[in-house]
Amino acid sequence: MATAEVVVVNRKAVLKHHLPPDRVPKESDIELVATDTVRLRVPSGSTAVLVKNLYLSCDPYMRSRMTKHDEPSYVPDFVPGTPICSHGVGKVLDSGHPDFKVGDYVWGMTGWEEYSLITSTEHLIKINHTDVPLSYYIGILGMPGLTAYAGFYEICSPKKGEYVFISAASGAVGQLVGQFAKLMGCYVVGSAGSDEKVNLLKNVFGFHEALNYKKEPDLNKALKRCFPEGIDIYFENVGGAMLDAVLANMRLNGRIAVCGMISQYNLGKHEGVHNLLALIAKCIRMQGFLVSNYYKCYREFEEKVVQYIKEGKVVYIEDIAEGLENAPSALTGLFAGRNVGKQLIVVARE
């Protein structure tokens, strides 16, 4: 068994230390390490899967994992000195698991390194469609896609003709929510943090209107301008002042899907939200959710969205960082709003 002897260097991007809760992540918080080696076989008798990592995902929720929590969060804290973890797409190099074969492409939780031995395979998913870009499986066909799908269709209870507002609308989740809402016949407006992103929203994703929140001196007025009739559905990705402005502009029986609050992730004490009384007067339902509760409908989602992609009904924009060496800047860029579209890292293309 000659292949059993293949041992290679395994470059890694590791978290150097836990961050305080009130600091923006810096590139220097993540260290590239090229001294470890890996044997390209799963241990004998194990049901693990050894993958070559191709694409790694940068997602806002990862910020929370960079800080040590006294009370456990819904995702475990990262361990300093070990690779960052995120969703990724990989190619199976060896497998002790009957559901995964050498040569399969898979997506799931992996490490920021060239090769990962995945021992927790319960959330590892075999990629059924290799005729779409594989990187889509950490975006439109992966966790962010399912987040948009479950968040919009399950949480927002959308109806044709309703007024829909999406914040962080050009991001991995937002761009899809907007396109799903358009397919349903809703009026769709998104906010983003640059003119380039606003342009994308209007001219690539087909939003009816978009606003650059950094250029709006008064978010309340900006929303009144875009929604003279008010907002039926708000897909919340940012929190803080935007949520307050939205609450002031919601319509009767409105729904708010609380997906994320990226504006708050680097604050020790989160900003106060002042307009919650609107929940009563407008009979608003505000619902937080986690995509992890919706994996049971993954295959249904996958087939539907693959079809949408092939028919050109949805498009997907990625912001691609080349090479593991650019992983630190890719992740930190997320919290500065530098990414345009879904941020990912290419470790290898094949």
Next chain:
Amino acid sequence: MATAEVVVVNRKAVLKHHLPPDRVPKESDIELVATDTVRLRVPSGSTAVLVKNLYLSCDPYMRSRMTKHDEPSYVPDFVPGTPICSHGVGKVLDSGHPDFKVGDYVWGMTGWEEYSLITSTEHLIKINHTDVPLSYYIGILGMPGLTAYAGFYEICSPKKGEYVFISAASGAVGQLVGQFAKLMGCYVVGSAGSDEKVNLLKNVFGFHEALNYKKEPDLNKALKRCFPEGIDIYFENVGGAMLDAVLANMRLNGRIAVCGMISQYNLGKHEGVHNLLALIAKCIRMQGFLVSNYYKCYREFEEKVVQYIKEGKVVYIEDIAEGLENAPSALTGLFAGRNVGKQLIVVARE
């Protein structure tokens, strides 16, 4: 028709002026006027109902009506110089409406005066059960009762064995929510602002535990003490710091029925709520509601709760102010937490 000539003095409690949004109502904001007269007949050909007001209600939402709003609220602003409006119980003295006969007892929106000519009769309800205290029809069998009923059973989606927390728990709505929750087999804790009220919660309403929020230096710790396993259902009546503490103690898939936020009603700018990120991690649904959407199930509710009362399954505590002259202090006392139980005013007993 000699009775057509009966004209009597009609004492009134009128709002003197609109209040600024950031001031607690004072007794001197309401004026007793005893100069107007009223003819004790409905105008010929009208479908109005002339009632003698017996019991008048003091409810927290009325604070909002005392201020002039630039944008219309869900209830119209009071008009200075005219009687305060609230729910009330009255006896029909004359009627042009086929559904209401002389001698009937009714409840609905009325004026703070001895006699009211009710022209908007669509929400006037004939009282079916006169073998319970008539005043209950502005409390447990009226708007607050239906609020507790709809809010708990419809909005909270309660299940046996769940952990339920209620703020302003000895108030008109809170005392009922707690008793409904106990009937369902939930673990029930309430908060209130005095030891007398806490005693009531534990020894009269049968709550499992109760806390005096004014004596708790740390609301978060107080809730952790009462709910080591966390809170499944929060019935929100107060807002502000209590809501923040609750958010930090909610369990996975928790529900928050947002009924009121009395701690915020006299603040120009409402306090910020900082812990909304918990909505995501715990998949919490937070739902505002208005009782006006549930009048369709009023008769079903009335029969059920009358039965509960007769069987001794629920009790109801009222705080009774005697005479229209005590109406100003009754209403202002609500915002100082002076009332113990449902605050009402007796104008006449028969």
